[in-house]
Amino acid sequence: MADFDALKEKVENKLVSVFENLTMPAEIKDAMYYSISIGGKRIRPVLLLMFASLNGAYSETALDFAAAIEMIHTYSLIHDDLPAMDNDDLRRGKPSNHKVFGEAMAILAGDGLLSLAVQIMAQRSIHDHEAILAMNDIIEGAGAFGMVSGQAMDIMTERAQAGYSIECIDKAKTGALIKAACLAGARFSSFSDEEIGFVSDFADNLGIAFQITDDILDVIGSTELLGKNTGSDEKNEKETYVTYYGLSGAQKKAEESIDKALYSLSLLNKNTDTIKQLTLDVLKRNH
Amino acid sequence: MADFDALKEKVENKLVSVFENLTMPAEIKDAMYYSISIGGKRIRPVLLLMFASLNGAYSETALDFAAAIEMIHTYSLIHDDLPAMDNDDLRRGKPSNHKVFGEAMAILAGDGLLSLAVQIMAQRSIHDHEAILAMNDIIEGAGAFGMVSGQAMDIMTERAQAGYSIECIDKAKTGALIKAACLAGARFSSFSDEEIGFVSDFADNLGIAFQITDDILDVIGSTELLGKNTGSDEKNEKETYVTYYGLSGAQKKAEESIDKALYSLSLLNKNTDTIKQLTLDVLKRNH
Numbered sequence: 229m230a231d232f233d234a235l236k237e238k239v240e241n242k243l244v245s246v247f248e249n250l251t252m253p254a255e256i257k258d259a260m261y262y263s264i265s266i267g268g269k270r271i272r273p274v275l276l277l278m279f280a281s282l283n284g285a286y287s288e289t290a291l292d293f294a295a296a297i298e299m300i301h302t303y304s305l306i307h308d309d310l311p312a313m314d315n316d317d318l319r320r321g322k323p324s325n326h327k328v329f330g331e332a333m334a335i336l337a338g339d340g341l342l343s344l345a346v347q348i349m350a351q352r353s354i355h356d357h358e359a360i361l362a363m364n365d366i367i368e369g370a371g372a373f374g375m376v377s378g379q380a381m382d383i384m385t386e387r388a389q390a391g392y393s394i395e396c397i398d399k400a401k402t403g404a405l406i407k408a409a410c411l412a413g414a415r416f417s418s419f420s421d422e423e424i425g426f427v428s429d430f431a432d433n434l435g436i437a438f439q440i441t442d443d444i445l446d447v448i449g450s451t452e453l454l455g456k457n458t459g460s461d462e463k464n465e466k467e468t469y470v471t472y473y474g475l476s477g478a479q480k481k482a483e484e485s486i487d488k489a490l491y492s493l494s495l496l497n498k499n500t501d502t503i504k505q506l507t508l509d510v511l512k513r514n515h
Numbered sequence: 516m517a518d519f520d521a522l523k524e525k526v527e528n529k530l531v532s533v534f535e536n537l538t539m540p541a542e543i544k545d546a547m548y549y550s551i552s553i554g555g556k557r558i559r560p561v562l563l564l565m566f567a568s569l570n571g572a573y574s575e576t577a578l579d580f581a582a583a584i585e586m587i588h589t590y591s592l593i594h595d596d597l598p599a600m601d602n603d604d605l606r607r608g609k610p611s612n613h614k615v616f617g618e619a620m621a622i623l624a625g626d627g628l629l630s631l632a633v634q635i636m637a638q639r640s641i642h643d644h645e646a647i648l649a650m651n652d653i654i655e656g657a658g659a660f661g662m663v664s665g666q667a668m669d670i671m672t673e674r675a676q677a678g679y680s681i682e683c684i685d686k687a688k689t690g691a692l693i694k695a696a697c698l699a700g701a702r703f704s705s706f707s708d709e710e711i712g713f714v715s716d717f718a719d720n721l722g723i724a725f726q727i728t729d730d731i732l733d734v735i736g737s738t739e740l741l742g743k744n745t746g747s748d749e750k751n752e753k754e755t756y757v758t759y760y761g762l763s764g765a766q767k768k769a770e771e772s773i774d775k776a777l778y779s780l781s782l783l784n785k786n787t788d789t790i791k792q793l794t795l796d797v798l799k800r801n802h
Contacts, residue, residue: 243785253668253671255667255668256667309627310619312617330599332599332670335597335600339661340667343654343657346658347658351651366658370632371627371634372547376543376630379626383620384542390540513679
């Protein structure tokens with residue numbers, strides 16, 4: 229199976245070609261494309277493609293879905309950065325969307341990216357049953373019970389208008405879409421219900437490890453490498469895995485989650501080497 | 516076929532039952548439900564059900580889609596009312612979403628409603644081919660080339676950063692989702708490609724008439740009946756059908772569009788009495 233960087237390049241080429249073929253007003257298209265084009269780890273689309281490759285080469289439809297899930301992730305970042313939300317000026321080392329295009333266009337760029345992602349998935353689903361299952365996984369992770377609820381719980385807790393636990397917030401805000409990427413990929417590999425269960429357990433633990441390392445990086449990472457301001461959690465007096473478990477406690481918890489993830493992965497009895505590598509690399513993240 | 520008010524009641528009951536069964540954080544659920552529950556003409560879902568009834572009783576799936584399209588319309592109003600967009604404090608005679616729940620929760624409530632609508636449609640599409648076709652119609656109308664582009668063109672033109680024509684803006688901003696409602700309904704009646712073409716022509720003209728009467732009401736309507744502030748177009752020096760064609764010219768153009776719509780409707784050779792009545796009532800709107 230292709231390694232991370234090769235799959236990342238496939239995803240980025242697909243994103244470019246999607247936007248090359250879009251006929252829509254330049255102002256909104258530019259705003260949508262800006263946040264897509266300024267980079268990112270692309271971990272969700274790559275995970276989708278890795279799982280879609282476990283029973284043979286991934287399909288063109290899977291690649292479309294990989295692009296779609298990255299659009300959904302990007303829309304959530306654009307809206308999260310808005311002044312009314314987390315008010316972040318910097319994203320991936322560049323001015324955030326509303327700093328370049330204004331708040332109105334940033335709101336619409338987010339709406340447009342979510343809509344475009346759904347449109348791509350819905351078109352592919354007309355004659356493809358695996359696609360419609362994958363679309364259901366993705367929209368469940370992205371949606372009212374997943375990512376959107378996570379962001380709502382995060383904001384309400386930060387503003388002391390509610391008191392959701394960090395596990396509860398992160399599972400919805402970050403974990404749900406990472407899980408959706410893995411599950412959607414597994415659909416394209418025509419996995420059985422039992423195998424989907426193993427993927428689900430894997431993804432839950434990967435999501436936790438990913439969020440813990442995010443929190444650790446906010447303390448010990450550099451703004452330069454991260455492309456966003458560090459120390460923001462402390463500044464906002466935000467409860468994180470680090471404030472809750474301490475730095476070494478958080479690190480230990482991340483390692484435990486990775487162990488659990490790798491165990492679930494092993495139950496698939498497939499050649500999952502590249503997924504294993506990606507999982508281990510989460511612990512070594514510096515951005 | 517049931518008349519407008521009976522169908523409207525069915526839609527409102529369905530919306531209530533969807534939210535009764537939602538398990539999600541109260542803060543975001545309340546914000547989503549607030550804008551759904553404060554009323555509205557419900558013209559899009561009723562149109563969907565009317566077209567879904569032309570070859571027999573509409574299905575439960577069609578009713579779910581009717582609820583979904585109203586959620587999409589509502590999300591667009593919440594985002595349009597935001598201070599960064601049209602900055603409207605009043606909607607349907609009540610404080611707009613961000614005045615009650617704050618901007619952050621209003622942005623998320625919009626995102627949540629769009630996501631929930633997509634989730635409902637995607638679930639129904641797993642075993643229903645008409646549903647996936649209807650979902651494609653709706654997301655095309657709502658999406659990056661439809662409603663979202665329309666709002667972007669409107670805002671850019673209003674702020675003199677672009678100069679899109681009123682026809683072009685309204686076709687995307689208002690027309691696309693009205694058209695999507697009619698087409699989606701027609702899918703559930705298993706219409707042929709030719710019949711879908713007649714529905715499409717009908718809907719294009721209905722959308723134009725609807726937007727023209729909106730512009731006329733902004734001049735001659737009352738804030739009390741409309742539930743939103745009138746005179747806002749004049750205040751914003753906005754080009755409308757009235758500023759462009761004059762009041763009587765705009766009225767004439769609305770009548771012509773209705774005539775064209777009714778002609779296309781007649782080509783279907785179905786009992787379309789209630790749709791005809793709804794179409795004629797557009798000219799008599801006072802809210």
